[in-house]
Amino acid sequence: MKKRTLLILATAALLPALTACAPYDYSDRLSEVRSDLFIAQTEEFTLTLACVEREYPYADDGVPCPMTKTVQATLSPVTAPAGDVEIYIGEGEARWGGEASFRTTYGDYTLSEGVDAFPAGTVTVSVVYGETTHSLAATSVKNEDTLTPSEALAAGVEAERETLERMEENGVFCGELCVRLLRRDKNYYYFAVTNGQERVSLLLDGETGAVLARREDSLRS
DSSP states (O other): OHHHHHHHHHHHHHHHHHHHHSOOOGGGGEEEEEEEEEEEEOSSEEEEEEEEEEESSOOOSSOOOOEEEEEEEEEEESSOOSSOEEEEESSGGGOEEEEOEEETTTTEEEEEEEOSSOOOSEEEEEEEETTEEEEEEEEESOOTTSOOHHHHHHHHHHHTHHHHHHTEETTEEOOEEEEEEEESSSEEEEEEEEOSSEEEEEEEETTTOOEEEEEEEEOOO
16 A cells, blocks of 8 residues: 555656646647538539638637637639529528628628538538529548648647747747648648737648648738
8 A cells, every 4th residue: 555655646746747748739729720621513603611610709819719610601603693692501400591692802602600510421502593593412522531630730730840839938839720621623721820920821731731831921010
């Protein structure tokens, strides 16, 4: 019993040192995560559903706030619709949607909804495009080789270790992080870190986490 007591006391004494050596968990400093993209296409348009967890209110100030889950629908037209555009997501009682808003700057239509959980697999979509209604299945761009947001975060943190250390005050990281899944010819991740004074952003390969591009911006007014 005496030996066991001494062992417990010795382990307790080592805990502060072990904790100090443990890697910092940057996941609690995230202010935005785009974890998945679902895409459906016709000859008339491309519809993208983005699964986004984002702080509210959103501010690029280096201070993360509690995040909420949102599905953001963006319809990019190939040909102009002969009337309004309506987007409906899901089936049954879980179905939501309505008339989409046109963005003059981007030339697309958008609609978003707060959700408790993100969809998985295939998403049933109905689009009223002018005088035509399309019933579609939006599928995820991710495959078995695509990194998870956590893996992309780890890749970005490793690449910008010096930047993160520079943003520390008294040994505490004072900044926020952003991870977004992107889709172009293949999958990529956007990684960014900011402390409200500067922002460093990376374009990462969506499968290997390799840094493909890097940019620094000053946020000082």
